[in-house]
Structures are given as structure tokens and as C-alpha cells.
Amino acid sequence: MADTPYGLVAEFATEDAIVKAARQARQAGYRNIDAFTPFPLPRLARIMRIRDSRPAWLGLAGGIFGFLLAFGMQAFVSYDYPLNVGGRPLYPLSAYAVVIFELTILFAVLFLFVGLLALNRLPRLNYPIFNAPRFHLASKDRFFLCIKAQDRQFDRESTARFLRDIGAVSIALVPS
Template identity: 60%
Template sequence: MADRPYGLLAEFDSPEALLAAARKTREAGYRALDAFTPFPVEGLARTLRLPRPKISWVGLFGGLAGGTFALLMQSYISFDFPLNVGGRPVYALSAFAVVTFELTILFSALSMIVVMLWQNGLPRLNFPLFAARRFHLASKDRFFLCVESRDAAFDEQVTASFLKGLGAISVELVPS
């Protein structure tokens, strides 16, 4: 459906008005919601029921993979090219500590960066909301609530009048 819009974008002038509108919109049965604010609004993520990111688990598993890789790599090198220097053991774990630490941090950070970009849908050069006439104010002093058209309860006229009734300054149809 190429003629289907992305959704409706409602503009509010305060974080309290946005939070109240998000609560009422959620209570009215809308589920595909998103909000855009110039600063974090306490309770908004809980109201929109945004999923908790699993990025910390990715960092843990990336770090474990990096540490394991470092230990296995150094153990293989010590086994394949054994050097008996000063009577030290071939597998001196204390000598492996620096490389193991560095690769643990590197793998953890890189895995979290890759998963963060993937979860955010990046790189995305264009987003339908960028075409909205007043959306640039979301980074300055306005607060926006978007009801996406993929929501089962979405109806263009009914949803627009509902958002106006919540005290929205403006309601704009965003083309896809």
C-alpha cells in the first residue's frame, strides 16, 4: 500500500502534556506509539511500554568471547612455538593478562556498537517523520507523539480528532 501514510504526528508544548496524552492514547487502545522530545521525560518510556534493551547482555557475551579468543590464541601460539625463557612455564597465564584484557574490552565494545546500530535500524538516511513540517522543533522546545498507521486502532479522521481533543497544538498527517 503505497498510499498509506506513516501516521499522525501530534505536537505538544510541555512534557506534562505529552505524558498525559501518551497515557490517554495508550488507554484508548493505540499500541504503535512513539514520542520525540528534546530531553528525556520521566515515565514516558514506561507509558509507551518500550522494550528494555538487551545491550548489556550483548556486552557481556562479547567480552566473554573476546577473553576466550585471546586466551585460546595465546595458548595456541605458546603450544605451536614454545619458548623456554628463564625456566618460565610455556602457559604463563599472567603473561596473557594484558592481551586478554584488551581483547575482552574490544570485543565487548564492538559487539555493543554493532547491536545498538542494528536495534536502532541504522544506518537509515531518511525517516518519514523528517518530512513533517514542524518536526525539527523536537530538538528545540516541542514534544511530539506519533501514532503510526500500522496500529490496528488507527483511523485517520478519528485518530486526528482524538489527538486534537487531548490538547495537541497541531496534528499532522505524515506521508510514508
């Protein structure tokens, strides 16, 4: 629907204020919230319960893929084109170590890079929150808390009143 908003965004002046506001929003039952700050706040991440183990699994999968690719590639070459030079074994694992190490690291990083882009839905050329007034201050000195319209408890009037009551400096409706 064209008239459904993205959510309500509230501006806070200090980091303590946004941490307190996020805690109160969670206690009030809001679950679909997001925070925007000019620098990382570990306290805020704990309150918002941001825990995602998928990047670790992506790195592990990429590392395993790189290891198997490097080992398989070199084993295939040694089997298909055997060289018996000075009693060298057919599969010299010590000679494989450098390539295995390099491809393990390469594919772990590539899986992480591409996976993080996909998990964060990037590149995101237009994000509705960017249309909020004063949101450009999020990269300078202000802190913003957004309660999204997808939240079960979201109601324009009551959510705006709640944000005002917890100390928001300004509140804006973000169009979708």
C-alpha cells in the same frame, strides 16, 4: 501501498502534556506509538514501556568472544612456539591477563556499537517522520507523539480526533 500514511503526529507544548498524552494513548489501546522530545524523559519511557535487554546480551556476547579469542590466540602461540625460559610455565595466565582484558573490552564495545546500529536500523537516511511539518522543532522546544498507521486501532479520522481531544497543539498526517 503508496497512499498508506506513516501515521499521525501530534505536537505538544510541554513535557507534562506529552507525558499525559502518551499515558492516555496507551490507556485508549494504542500500542504502536513513538515520542520525540528535545531531551530524555524517563517518565515517558516508562509509560511507553521501552525495555530492551538485547544490548546487554550483545555486550556480554562480545566480551565472551573477546576473552576466548585472546586466550585462544595466546594459548596457541605458547603451544606452537614453546619457550622454556627460567622455569616459566607453558601457559602463564598472569602474562595473558593484559591482552585478555583488552580484547574483552574491545569486542564488548564493538559488538555493542555494531549491534546498536543494527537494532536502531541506522544509518537511516530517510525517516518519514522528518517530512512532518514543524517536526524540526522536536530538537528545540516541542514534543511530538506519533501514532503509526500500523497500529490496529489506527483510523485517520478517529485517531486525529483522539489526539485533538487530549490536547495536541497541531496534528499532521505523515506520508510514508
